[in-house]
Amino acid sequence: SLVQMEMAVQRFREQHPSVNVTSILNLPLPELTKKLRDGSLPLDHVFYAYVGKALQMATETNCITEYLQESETQVQKAKPAGKLGLLYGVPVSLKDSIDCQGHDSTLGFIKNINKPVAEDSVVVQVLRRQGAIPFVKTNVPQSLISYDCNNLIFGQTFNPLLYTRSPGGSTGGEGALIGGGGSILGFGTDLGGSLRFPAAFCGICALKPTGNRLSKKGVVSGIPGQKAVTAAVGPIAKDVESLALSMRALLCEDMFSLDSSVPPLPFNEEVYSSTQPLRIGYYETDFFTMPSPAMRRAIRETKQLLEDAGHTLVPFELMNMDYVLFNFCVKGVFADGCASFLKKFKGELEESSLRLFWLMKSPKWFKNVLSWITKPFMPRLSAMLVSMRTNTVEEVWSLHHEMEEFSQQFIAQWKKLNLDVMLCPMLGPALGIGYPAKLSVAVSYTMLYNALDFPAGVVPVTMVTDEDEEELKGYQGYYRDWWDRTMAKAFRGSVGLPVAVQCVALPWQEELCLRFMKEVETL
Numbered sequence: 001s002l003v004q005m006e007m008a009v010q011r012f013r014e015q016h017p018s019v020n021v022t023s024i025l026n027l028p029l030p031e032l033t034k035k036l037r038d039g040s041l042p043l044d045h046v047f048y049a050y051v052g053k054a055l056q057m058a059t060e061t062n063c064i065t066e067y068l069q070e071s072e073t074q075v076q077k078a079k080p081a082g083k084l085g086l087l088y089g090v091p092v093s094l095k096d097s098i099d100c101q102g103h104d105s106t107l108g109f110i111k112n113i114n115k116p117v118a119e120d121s122v123v124v125q126v127l128r129r130q131g132a133i134p135f136v137k138t139n140v141p142q143s144l145i146s147y148d149c150n151n152l153i154f155g156q157t158f159n160p161l162l163y164t165r166s167p168g169g170s171t172g173g174e175g176a177l178i179g180g181g182g183s184i185l186g187f188g189t190d191l192g193g194s195l196r197f198p199a200a201f202c203g204i205c206a207l208k209p210t211g212n213r214l215s216k217k218g219v220v221s222g223i224p225g226q227k228a229v230t231a232a233v234g235p236i237a238k239d240v241e242s243l244a245l246s247m248r249a250l251l252c253e254d255m256f257s258l259d260s261s262v263p264p265l266p267f268n269e270e271v272y273s274s275t276q277p278l279r280i281g282y283y284e285t286d287f288f289t290m291p292s293p294a295m296r297r298a299i300r301e302t303k304q305l306l307e308d309a310g311h312t313l314v315p316f317e318l319m320n321m322d323y324v325l326f327n328f329c330v331k332g333v334f335a336d337g338c339a340s341f342l343k344k345f346k347g348e349l350e351e352s353s354l355r356l357f358w359l360m361k362s363p364k365w366f367k368n369v370l371s372w373i374t375k376p377f378m379p380r381l382s383a384m385l386v387s388m389r390t391n392t393v394e395e396v397w398s399l400h401h402e403m404e405e406f407s408q409q410f411i412a413q414w415k416k417l418n419l420d421v422m423l424c425p426m427l428g429p430a431l432g433i434g435y436p437a438k439l440s441v442a443v444s445y446t447m448l449y450n451a452l453d454f455p456a457g458v459v460p461v462t463m464v465t466d467e468d469e470e471e472l473k474g475y476q477g478y479y480r481d482w483w484d485r486t487m488a489k490a491f492r493g494s495v496g497l498p499v500a501v502q503c504v505a506l507p508w509q510e511e512l513c514l515r516f517m518k519e520v521e522t523l
Helices: 002-015 021-025 029-037 043-061 070-077 122-129 172-179 196-202 240-250 253-258 269-273 293-308 321-333 339-343 357-361 364-374 379-386 393-416 440-451 466-474 482-491 510-522
Strands: 064-067 091-095 133-138 185-190 205-208 232-237 279-282 312-315 421-425 456-463 498-504
Touching (some): 029 043, 029 240, 043 091, 043 133, 043 172, 064 172, 091 172, 122 253, 172 185, 172 196, 172 232, 185 205, 196 205, 196 456, 196 498, 205 240, 240 456, 269 510, 279 293, 293 456, 293 466, 293 510, 321 379, 321 440, 339 357, 393 440, 421 510, 440 482, 440 498, 456 510, 498 510
Parallel strands (some): 091 133, 091 185, 279 421
Antiparallel strands (some): 185 232, 205 232, 205 456, 421 498, 456 498
């Protein structure tokens, strides 16, 4: 793929030596689409500018898995005729797990190599109808159930801001590619933070919508059939306006007719462009994963700026996060005793970063015994073990019922405070490569909103300072266990790296979520 890209770029540069690539790459998406649509920028200039930059990022960060060579034909054939799509001529990148006709969706598994899919996923079909040009697929961790980005086919993807850091995952290839400027708009999936981690770690923006706002037809999931914790497809880009534009483009008749299970809710322009002051809930910690000093400061400074701009900020009390993470999130995803997850690894070499493998494979009685032994001195490991046991159907239904009740309680608390949106911490700065595998518990800030199925976006707001680094020396965590000690190490040596916040809204309120994100970004 990289050789094909290199030859394509070389051919183009020989034919068009005077094209100013930098000026094209510096255009924000709304301006780029305007120039493409009015014809002041030729499609091929934009396309090959991005292919060249993507190639550079692939060489630096190992973020691309495949070049979609047919995109070159699409560029040649595109004629500005009739009503142009909202993304006319825009090169877009796709996570490996999003089906693209004639290409593999490997999920980092060797058994999925050379199994080209028969048709485009609905999201890709709609992007094409809106004039977008999918041009590359990007790297993921083996199985997708991880927030690092490494597998045995393509290897490790690196963070473009600092190569010793993880780009986040599982949409890690997108994070690295867009963070490094090699793509202007990408799409990924999120079951526990898989869009939000890469955006936060690479200093860009992402939106995880409500699970069914965008079609998941033709998008391969890490654990098929698992319904307790909701996955979502969403956009990732440099700025909020780009995310809004991509949602505007996707939420159209085409998508609603191609997948009738998606609610026909077009993008609500009025909500997105409103300037009414907001009532914003916020919290600095979930009392489960202690925030790094920079995370805490990110919330405090953003809260202050929002208040100064005339919004009302209301403290929100988050309860029992340990129970939510273990008994809803982990138990929900692995309710079959990890059987479906482990089945995917049959005949595969395991990527060593999956630390909990041997625990997953162990029989129920062993999990019970080990849980009992570790309870006094490692309560979190004990709870994790219990939550990975096999459940009866009755227990799974009871879990679903309990999660529905939790969701209703959470919404009731939200309504009682009369909130519009919520400002929440986002894990950061980027952890060192290999650390996410050791710190599965740190998904607490993100996975809550998959369990609740609320839209949640990420916006970078600050960078780690020397003071943050100094303050980190006192980091002990809430449990002072092996995970907390590892966390303290993982955050170290991060001066200058970006830190983000999460912006959250109630289900189906993506436009309000984006409006809030835009406000945070502007301030």
